[in-house]
Amino acid sequence: MGEALLTHRLVGERLELAAGGSWTASHAGELEALVERVSGEAPKAKNVSIDMAGVREFDTFGAWLLERLTRQWTASGQKAEVVGLPEHDRGLLKEMHGVNREPPPKLQAGNPIVTFLAAVGRAGADFGSNLIVFSEMLGAVSLALLRVIVRPREYRFTSTVHQFDRVAWQAVPIILLITFLIGAIISQQGIFHFRKFGAELYSVDLVGILVLREIGVLIVAIMVAGRSGSSYTAEIGSMKMREEIDALRTMGFDPVEVLILPRILVLIVALPVLTFLGSMAALYGGGLVAWLYGGISPDIYISRLTEAISLTHFEVGMIKAPFMGLVIGIVACAEGLRVKGSAESLGIQTTNSVVESIFLVIVLDGLFAIFFASIGM
Amino acid sequence: MTEKNAVIRVRDLVVGFGDVTVLDHLDLDVREAEILGVVGASGAGKSVLLRTIIGLLPRRHGTIEVLGVDMAKSNEAERRALERRWGILFQQGALFSSLTVKQNVQFPMRENLEISQRLMDEMALAKLEMVGLTPQDGEKFPSELSGGMTKRVALARALALDPEILFLDEPTSGLDPISAGDFDELIRTLQQTLEITVFMVTHDLESLYTACDRIAVLADGKVVADGPIAAMLESEHPWVKTYFQGKRGGMLAERQMSA
Numbered sequence: 181m182g183e184a185l186l187t188h189r190l191v192g193e194r195l196e197l198a199a200g201g202s203w204t205a206s207h208a209g210e211l212e213a214l215v216e217r218v219s220g221e222a223p224k225a226k227n228v229s230i231d232m233a234g235v236r237e238f239d240t241f242g243a244w245l246l247e248r249l250t251r252q253w254t255a256s257g258q259k260a261e262v263v264g265l266p267e268h269d270r271g272l273l274k275e276m277h278g279v280n281r282e283p284p285p286k287l288q289a290g291n292p293i294v295t296f297l298a299a300v301g302r303a304g305a306d307f308g309s310n311l312i313v314f315s316e317m318l319g320a321v322s323l324a325l326l327r328v329i330v331r332p333r334e335y336r337f338t339s340t341v342h343q344f345d346r347v348a349w350q351a352v353p354i355i356l357l358i359t360f361l362i363g364a365i366i367s368q369q370g371i372f373h374f375r376k377f378g379a380e381l382y383s384v385d386l387v388g389i390l391v392l393r394e395i396g397v398l399i400v401a402i403m404v405a406g407r408s409g410s411s412y413t414a415e416i417g418s419m420k421m422r423e424e425i426d427a428l429r430t431m432g433f434d435p436v437e438v439l440i441l442p443r444i445l446v447l448i449v450a451l452p453v454l455t456f457l458g459s460m461a462a463l464y465g466g467g468l469v470a471w472l473y474g475g476i477s478p479d480i481y482i483s484r485l486t487e488a489i490s491l492t493h494f495e496v497g498m499i500k501a502p503f504m505g506l507v508i509g510i511v512a513c514a515e516g517l518r519v520k521g522s523a524e525s526l527g528i529q530t531t532n533s534v535v536e537s538i539f540l541v542i543v544l545d546g547l548f549a550i551f552f553a554s555i556g557m
Numbered sequence: 558m559t560e561k562n563a564v565i566r567v568r569d570l571v572v573g574f575g576d577v578t579v580l581d582h583l584d585l586d587v588r589e590a591e592i593l594g595v596v597g598a599s600g601a602g603k604s605v606l607l608r609t610i611i612g613l614l615p616r617r618h619g620t621i622e623v624l625g626v627d628m629a630k631s632n633e634a635e636r637r638a639l640e641r642r643w644g645i646l647f648q649q650g651a652l653f654s655s656l657t658v659k660q661n662v663q664f665p666m667r668e669n670l671e672i673s674q675r676l677m678d679e680m681a682l683a684k685l686e687m688v689g690l691t692p693q694d695g696e697k698f699p700s701e702l703s704g705g706m707t708k709r710v711a712l713a714r715a716l717a718l719d720p721e722i723l724f725l726d727e728p729t730s731g732l733d734p735i736s737a738g739d740f741d742e743l744i745r746t747l748q749q750t751l752e753i754t755v756f757m758v759t760h761d762l763e764s765l766y767t768a769c770d771r772i773a774v775l776a777d778g779k780v781v782a783d784g785p786i787a788a789m790l791e792s793e794h795p796w797v798k799t800y801f802q803g804k805r806g807g808m809l810a811e812r813q814m815s816a
Contacts, residue, residue: 204719205666205669205670205718205719206641206670208670208672208676209670209671209672212672212673212676239719239751240680240683240684240687240716240719240751241676241680241719244676244679244680244683245676248679268752271749271750272750272751275687275750276683278686279682279683279686279687280679280682280683280686280692282692520700521654521698521699521700521701522654522655522698522699522700523654523655524654524655
């Protein structure tokens with residue numbers, strides 16, 4: 181730390197300031213404090229002179245602080261002069277003389293209660309607009325599907341196969357693993373608790389009915405929403421950001437037909453397939469645990485299973501699967517198209533996509549439960 | 558013009574990706590307080606050179622010295638100190654999309670300086686005014702800006718800490734000729750008031766004529782010609798000849814001579 185950045189001396193009615201050292205960005209913090217302190221001395225003096233001869237380095241930060249000082253004094257009717265500033269730094273001071281003349285735009289901070297009410301209202305409106313956006317997307321997809329049925333040659337098979345590979349085929353290992361573990365856990369819990377009253381064998385009923393009716397399809401749908409739904413939203417969102425969607429539209433293609441329809445159809449097909457594989461893995465996991473932990477041999481497990489479950493249980497699970505695929509696809513694509521210019525909005529929409537599709541999948545499952553109960557399935 | 562000392566000294570630089578060698582034993586000096594324009598065909602390695610100097614790309618061989626610091630031998634702290642002394646304008650602006658214009662300009666200040674919010678606001682607005690924007694623009698988000706404004710904001714951010722060296726990667730690409738001309742002039746005035754050294758990668762012949770003190774031509778991984786515009790017009794290197802005396806270059810050269 182070399183020379184003092186700013187020293188002051190009061191001579192009669194004249195305040196003499198001497199500046200030195202580096203008036204640069206790296207010293208801006210200390211400099212600002214000094215300038216603040218010196219401006220407090222000002223009322224005592226009629227005129228002020230600032231001697232800049234000792235300054236070695238000078239940049240826009242220094243120039244602005246000097247300008248702020250002189251501007252403040254000139255505003256209160258005192259005379260301020262700057263002396264000893266090297267010729268080549270005068271341009272910089274002149275540049276700073278012109279800036280920050282108009283007051284910065286004020287950001288309106290509203291009444292907190294009004295802001296809160298506005299936020300609540302906006303959330304409600306958002307919920308409503310979400311429903312509208314989803315139904316719009318459903319309509320657009322149905323329309324595109326009809327067009328494709330009329331002219332099947334325009335359907336994008338290559339894209340469909342590629343998406344199927346990503347969404348279904350590549351998801352098989354992780355889906356098998358997760359559902360296998362879930363089946364094993366249900367079986368273990370069933371045996372553990374049923375054993376207390378000697379009804380271990382009923383754990384097979386538990387595993388069979390639960391997996392085929394509810395857990396299999398639900399776990400798979402949640403996995404797919406997290407795995408493929410999020411990637412749909414991110415893909416379509418970043419295509420929107422980079423104007424690829426607009427480019428498609430101007431070339432006479434319907435983005436719904438080109439990008440969204442194949443993706444949604446793939447989900448509708450992939451979900452039942454994955455649900456079937458997942459349910460089988462869960463039954464296998466349950467059987468393995470029943471054998472190793474519960475002492476129920478595979479023969480008994482299978483014969484008990486055929487008694488406990490019927491085709492209806494299997495159908496209930498499988499019927500639900502394509503609808504869940506549809507919901508996940510619609511939500512993911514609709515949220516993707518709502519992405520705006522910033523990286524932040526891409527993140528927000530992807531989160532929304534996953535949260536909303538998992539929520540809707542569970543709601544849909546509940547509605548199906550009511551429906552199947554009322555028709556006696 | 559007196560010979561000034563070099564602020565960037567590149568010696569025997571080799572950079573490549575896989576089997577491709579982009580820069581092949583390249584030597585280059587950038588002198589204090591000059592505007593150096595780097596030109597070359599697309600794919601000649603101009604942006605690679607820039608990105609290698611600022612340390613975004615690894616080099617295979619050679620030394621790079623910036624402001625007397627050898628990039629290879631410097632440690633983390635020295636590098637960070639060095640990074641505060643240069644500002645970079647990326648080709649696409651590279652503004653942070655979740656921050657407003659003002660916050661973008663304040664970002665380097667907030668991270669590197671200990672100054673009050675008031676001074677930070679004042680400095681950000683001052684920088685925005687220096688690059689020709691209004692305080693109202695400060696509240697906008699990058700997605701609401703036009704191409705020219707994005708470049709200006711990016712320049713204001715590059716200038717946030719009053720750097721000694723300014724790297725510009727195709728500053729006028731994507732701008733209409735009038736905005737490009739204004740931008741060249743802006744760079745020229747800022748360079749003179751702030752006394753910075755400018756390293757500019759460009760394709761724009763007009764920029765070379767109006768803004769640059771010295772031009773370096775990249776071809777075949779080397780600097781094949783360097784000097785002021787007059788030297789370029791006399792060069793015998795085939796690419797330099799076509800570039801400066803071709804259809805577009807020739808017209809500008811004539812206009813320059815008659816003016």
